[in-house]
Structures are given as C-alpha cells and as structure tokens.
Amino acid sequence: MKKFVLAPALAALAVAAASLASFCSAHAQTATYTLDPTHTFVTWEALHFGTSTSRGRFDKKEGKVEIDRAAKTGKVDITIDMASITTGVAPFDNHLKGKDFFDVTTHPTARFQASGFSFDGTKVSAVQGTLTMLGKTQPVELQASRFNCYDNPFFKREVCGGDFEVTIQRSQWGSTSGLPAIPDSIRLLVQVEAIKQ
Amino acid sequence: MKMPFSLPFSLPFVLFGLLWSSLAQAQPLQYVLDPERSWVQFEVLHFNTSTIRGRIGPVNGSVLLDAAAGSGDVRLAVRTATVSTGLGFFDARLRQDDLLASEAFPEAYFVATRFTFIQGRVATLRGEFTWRGVSQPLQLTALRYACRLDDSTALPAEVCGGDFEGEVLRSEYGASFGLPLVGNRVRLLVQVEGRRPIPAPRVKTP
Numbered sequence: 001m002k003k004f005v006l007a008p009a010l011a012a013l014a015v016a017a018a019s020l021a022s023f024c025s026a027h028a029q030t031a032t033y034t035l036d037p038t039h040t041f042v043t044w045e046a047l048h049f050g051t052s053t054s055r056g057r058f059d060k061k062e063g064k065v066e067i068d069r070a071a072k073t074g075k076v077d078i079t080i081d082m083a084s085i086t087t088g089v090a091p092f093d094n095h096l097k098g099k100d101f102f103d104v105t106t107h108p109t110a111r112f113q114a115s116g117f118s119f120d121g122t123k124v125s126a127v128q129g130t131l132t133m134l135g136k137t138q139p140v141e142l143q144a145s146r147f148n149c150y151d152n153p154f155f156k157r158e159v160c161g162g163d164f165e166v167t168i169q170r171s172q173w174g175s176t177s178g179l180p181a182i183p184d185s186i187r188l189l190v191q192v193e194a195i196k197q
Numbered sequence: 198m199k200m201p202f203s204l205p206f207s208l209p210f211v212l213f214g215l216l217w218s219s220l221a222q223a224q225p226l227q228y229v230l231d232p233e234r235s236w237v238q239f240e241v242l243h244f245n246t247s248t249i250r251g252r253i254g255p256v257n258g259s260v261l262l263d264a265a266a267g268s269g270d271v272r273l274a275v276r277t278a279t280v281s282t283g284l285g286f287f288d289a290r291l292r293q294d295d296l297l298a299s300e301a302f303p304e305a306y307f308v309a310t311r312f313t314f315i316q317g318r319v320a321t322l323r324g325e326f327t328w329r330g331v332s333q334p335l336q337l338t339a340l341r342y343a344c345r346l347d348d349s350t351a352l353p354a355e356v357c358g359g360d361f362e363g364e365v366l367r368s369e370y371g372a373s374f375g376l377p378l379v380g381n382r383v384r385l386l387v388q389v390e391g392r393r394p395i396p397a398p399r400v401k402t403p
Binding site: 038039041043048049050051052053054055057059086088089092146147148149150152159160161162163189191192193 | 357389
C-alpha cells in the first residue's frame with residue numbers, strides 16, 4: 001500500500017520541482033556572453049572605381065552581449081580600436097588612419113551599442129542600435145545571415161554567434177573624402193562569437 | 198576606265214585592312230597585376246556558426262586576355278605564408294603542414310586557359326588550382342568585371358579587373374585538419390586589377 005501513497009507524493013514533488021525549475025529558468029534566461037576576440041572581426045568592403053572590391057579588417061575589439069532567448073531581448077556593446085585597421089597594404093592603412101578617413105588620433109575608437117533584437121524563433125535575425133564613429137552617432141541595423149548557439153568543446157561552455165552585415169553611407173558620419181570615386185556605400189561584414197559567462 | 202584601275206588597287210588595300218584589323222583584334226593584351234588591388238580572401242564556416250575570414254596575397258602572376266577571340270591565359274600565384282587572419286597564433290597554425298603547408302609548398306597557384314566572355318567582359322575562368330602540391334580543376338566566376346582608363350599618372354593605362362569567386366573542398370587537397378568542426382568548403386574571393394599601359398599618349402585639353 002505504501003507504494004500507492006508514495007506515487008502521488010512523488011508526482012506532486014515532480015510537479016513542484018518542474019514549476020520551480022521553470023520559475024528559475026524564467027528568471028535566469030538573460031545570459032551574459034563575453035566576445036570571443038578570436039572569432040569576432042569586422043571586415044569592410046568598398047568598391048574601387050566601380051572595378052573591384054577593396055577589403056580591410058579591424059583586428060582589435062572588445063565587448064559583451066546579453067541575450068534572453070525566451071523574452072527575445074538582448075543588448076550588445078562593442079568597442080573597436082580604429083588604429084587596428086589592416087588591408088595588407090601599409091601605405092593604404094596609413095592613409096585610412098589619417099585625417100582624410102578615420103582620423104584615429106582624434107577618434108581612436110568606434111562603438112556599436114544596441115538593445116533592439118529581432119528573433120526568428122530562437123535565433124537572432126537582426127540587431128538595431130547605433131554606431132558611433134568619427135564623433136557622430138547614427139542608427140544602424142545589422143542583419144544576421146546566420147546565427148547559432150553550440151556547446152564549445154574547448155571552453156566547455158555555450159557559445160553563440162553568427163554572421164551579420166550592414167551597408168552604411170559613410171557620409172552620414174561626415175566621412176566624405178574621395179567621394180564619389182571612393183564610394184559612399186561601405187559594406188560591413190561582422191563575424192561574431194561570444195562565450196556564455 | 199576608272200573601274201579596272203580602282204579594283205586592283207583597292208582590293209589589296211581592303212584585304213590588307215581586314216587582315217590588319219583581325220590581327221589587331223586577335224592580339225592578346227597583357228595586363229600587369231596591381232599588388233595593391235590583387236588579393237585573395239578566403240571564407241570557411243566555424244562550428245556551423247560564423248565565418249572565419251583570412252587574406253592571402255598580394256597575387257602575383259601574368260594575365261593575357263583577348264576579348265575578341267574569347268580567349269586568355271592567366272597564371273596567378275600567392276605565397277600562402279602571407280596569410281593574415283588578424284590573429285598571429287592562428288596564422289602560424291594555418292601555415293603548418295596539415296593546413297597551408299607553407300614550408301613544403303610555399304605557393305598556391307591557378308593556371309586558367311579556358312575563358313568565357315560576356316559582351317567583352319571576362320565571365321568565367323577555368324583551369325587548375327594547385328595547393329599543397331595537389332592539382333584540381335577550379336572555376337572562378339566573375340561577380341563583377343570592368344575596365345577603365347587611368348590617366349592620373351604620366352603613363353596612361355587601361356585598368357581592367359573585378360571580383361571573382363570560387364570554391365574548393367580542402368579535403369580534396371589533403372588539408373583535412375579540424376574537419377568537420379571547421380568546414381570543408383572554402384570560398385575564395387579574388388580581387389584583381391591589372392594595368393595595361395596605353396602606348397599613344399592622350400592629348401589633354403587644358
């Protein structure tokens with residue numbers, strides 16, 4: 001007989017445990033992720049005289065990301081060291097760092113801050129925020145071309161990331177040097193991965 | 198009486214003219230690659246999540262194109278040790294024997310002899326890509342292609358170039374380290390611009 005008494009008690013306990021778990025998870029969904037700098041890069045593309053695409057990369061950056069996949073919200077704050085620009089051609093890098101373009105001594109960093117997250121199911125599909133560059137802040141929306149979370153075997157933690165892109169008009173940040181031979185439209189390709197804390 | 202005279206004189210002239218113009222059109226034009234605008238960028242998927250990118254170059258080589266004949270001969274080479282991903286330790290890892298094998302095989306090269314042109318513009322190049330000592334067929338497809346006159350220097354030149362795209366499966370070249378966590382498909386994006394000096398100086402109006 002004791003078995004039959006125990007069964008409902010166990011069931012009640014299971015229900016209680018489950019509701020406790022869901023209570024906890026509902027309040028523990030906001031996860032904080034720290035950028036994995038080895039898998040986070042901004043590559044830009046600019047059409048050269050309508051002929052071929054010049055590319056460059058910013059190598060130094062830091063930041064963090066918060067994502068709540070249940071509530072479909074998030075926050076991101078990334079700072080980019082503008083002097084870390086590299087194209088493979090040193091004179092070109094120096095010209096880009098100079099007054100005609102990024103003027104890195106006056107404006108050493110650019111910053112992307114966002115709190116508008118769009119989701120497609122549990123995957124981030126777009127991030128709306130602002131890009132501060134050359135002392136000006138303008139709205140930008142990054143579109144995800146892919147997004148995924150996985151258990152990273154090296155960190156033994158969850159890693160979320162993806163590929164994002166946006167085409168900006170550099171003149172909105174006051175960068176007008178070389179127009180129109182050097183185009184206004186600049187495509188930004190952002191690889192990002194972040195490790196759950 | 199004019200006709201008999203004009204015929205023998207004009208016919209050779211016309212024939213010569215036709216021959217000359219066809220020779221001129223069939224002349225392959227040689228372009229010298231601009232090292233500041235000739236680079237390979239590769240893309241490979243990391244844990245099916247984000248795209249790893251790296252740069253290799255500049256691209257060296259020779260380019261002969263004959264748009265009228267629809268033919269060409271392109272030989273491109275890159276030193277794989279020039280790889281740049283933004284991470285020094287990752288670049289060093291990529292150069293090792295199980296990936297780029299930069300010491301044993303310093304160069305990867307592409308020899309293309311089969312071309313298609315669309316309205317005078319290079320559309321595809323087919324040939325053989327050799328990497329790690331392994332040769333496989335490869336096609337590069339133009340995403341864009343254009344020519345322009347550059348008269349900004351004392352030596353005016355026709356500049357032709359574009360963006361080309363190709364794909365290799367790295368396992369086919371024996372570079373299988375990290376599979377399948379790091380993808381097998383490697384997308385190659387090739388930026389290229391070549392210059393051809395124009396012999397006759399252009400007369401500039403003041």
